[in-house]
Amino acid sequence: MxxxxxxxxxxxxxxxxxxxxxxxxxxxxxxxxxxxxxxxxxxxxxxxxxxxxxxxxxxxxxxxxxxxxxxxxxxxxxxxxxxxxxxxxxxxxxxxxxxxxxxxxxxxxxxxxxxxxxxxxxxxxxxxxxxxxxxxxxxxxxxxxxxxxxxxxxxxxxxxxxxxxxxxxxxxxxxxxxxxxxxxxxxxxxxxxxxxxxxxxxxTSQPHFRAPDFSTAGEWLNSSPLSLKELRGKVVVVHFYAFGCINCIRNYPWYLEWSEKFKDQEVVIVGIHTPETNAEQNSASVRRKATEAKFRFPILIDAKKENWNAWGNSMWPCVYVIDKQGYLREQWAGELKWQGNDGEKYMRSKIEALLTE
Known part of the structure; x- marks a missing residue:
């Protein structure tokens, strides 16, 4: 043979x-x-x-x-x-x-x-x-x-x-x-x-992992408290960040661009601010920095790292894409444009693909 x-x-x-x-x-x-x-x-x-x-x-x-x-x-x-x-x-x-x-x-x-x-x-x-x-x-x-x-x-x-x-x-x-x-x-x-x-x-199969829901303990900006359960039927983009993290700041333009591009579609962007330094613990500072960055999407202040630990997150920034059924389908750790990579294009394509499912 x-x-x-x-x-x-x-x-x-x-x-x-x-x-x-x-x-x-x-x-x-x-x-x-x-x-x-x-x-x-x-x-x-x-x-x-x-x-x-x-x-x-x-x-x-x-x-x-x-x-x-x-x-x-x-x-x-x-x-x-x-x-x-x-x-x-x-x-x-x-x-x-x-x-x-x-x-x-x-x-x-x-x-x-x-x-x-x-x-x-x-x-x-x-x-x-x-x-x-x-x-x-x-x-x-x-x-x-x-x-x-x-x-x-x-x-x-x-x-x-x-x-x-x-x-x-x-x-x-x-x-x-x-x-x-x-x-x-x-x-x-x-x-x-x-x-x-x-x-x-x-x-060709793609893995589906049940995404952890948001902690009920944190303070929310730009929104009443949300849960992934109530967001079923929508594609949810979750990004962990800290306002003093330069790598996080370099991702800001893409979050803003996605907010504008998908504003009339079933996409919700949620920022989770988990402090890296003592200065980032202050919720008033988080709110002020979010306003300066023109973030109008929901932000959860994760002061006690409850969400960070529930997700097992380990890096600032990190972006997750959740499908309409609440399953994690893709993640990108670090800057979206790090060293010539085009993570923005890649993750945007994932969002667009999940919208059609």
Whole structure:
């Protein structure tokens, strides 16, 4: 059988479409967790009405417990995330029928791509001998080392991002051929069965995370207190800022431009002012600076960092885009125009796309 055909049959061809920037080793990048947030993956399970209701309640609860972990120390975040994923695995197993849970496991393996060769489910099913296990581990380690070198070259700006991406794609293709070459024909057949029917929906699916609602404790400017629940049906743009932060100030023109552009559409911009310095604690100063900046959209003064911590935010500024159902769909950390990036155009396109949903 030709390699190209075999890769498609195995359902692992998506491994060659990843990005060179990502080193997805942290537990929050576990595909079991991330796929819970991709509508295409959940639709593939064909949940009945009762299952859908229970699933969304479960996922929303887990999300609201996950968000506060994002700005904790790596040790705390890792331990907390692993606990949440373990709970998700246990409760999803109870919620789904056996064939549904098996299909979900297949989607997890397909999302893992080349890493699936060393996943415990695959290792248990294929029964590698010691020599095979060592070869597979060596191939994966060499690929990871080469990928890390590419990422560093991009970070050091010694390699063009596009060229690095092309090299990374070829690197994964070579890795996959080497990994398959270690398997016997019987093991290759078993691998096809364990990863299941290829699912192309994984390539285009976009994650949905339940966004934390606004704290009721803060003072509001330009608006009565708001909640994401009452804003359902509208696209909500949330930006965390501090009035003394120069990086935040450089984003101001885009917030004003969005306010004008979308003023007659179902878009609400909400600023959350979380103080970085003692001077920014004064609500009168926040109000005065907002007036000077010509902010007419709602602003929540987050003096006690309750919203900052609920969202697990860790940077000034940070922009989030929430869809009409209250799910986080995109975020941009830092200046929108930092070092030649066009985050303004990118985030504006996301707002426009969500308006059409």
């Amino acid at each position: 030709r390699w190209g055909l075999l890769l498609i049959v195995l359902g692992l061809c998506g491994t060659t479409t990843g990005t060179v920037e990502a080193a997805e080793t942290e537990p929050w990048n576990d595909p079991f967790w991330s796929l819970l947030h991709e509508p295409a993956a959940i639709a593939e399970l064909q949940l009945n009405a009762d299952q859908q209701q229970a699933f969304h309640a479960l996922r929303d609860d887990l999300d609201l417990r996950f968000f506060p972990l994002r700005n904790q120390t790596k040790e705390v975040a890792t331990a907390g995330t692993l606990k949440i994923i373990a709970e998700a695995r246990e409760k999803l197993s109870d919620l789904l029928e056996p064939q549904q849970f098996q299909r979900y496991q297949e989607l997890v393996l397909q999302r893992l791509g080349n890493d699936a060769f060393l996943h415990p489910l695959v290792v248990d099913r294929l029964k590698y001998n010691a020599a095979q296990q060592a070869k597979l581990e060596k191939i994966s380690a060499e690929t990871n080392e080469a990928a890390a070198a590419l990422r560093q070259a991009v970070a050091d700006q010694t390699k063009d991002r596009t060229a690095a991406q092309q090299e990374y794609t070829k690197l994964l293709e070579r890795q996959q051929k080497k990994l398959l070459g270690v398997l016997t024909p019987i093991q290759q057949s078993a691998l096809r069965k364990v990863v299941g029917q290829p699912f192309t929906g994984l390539k």
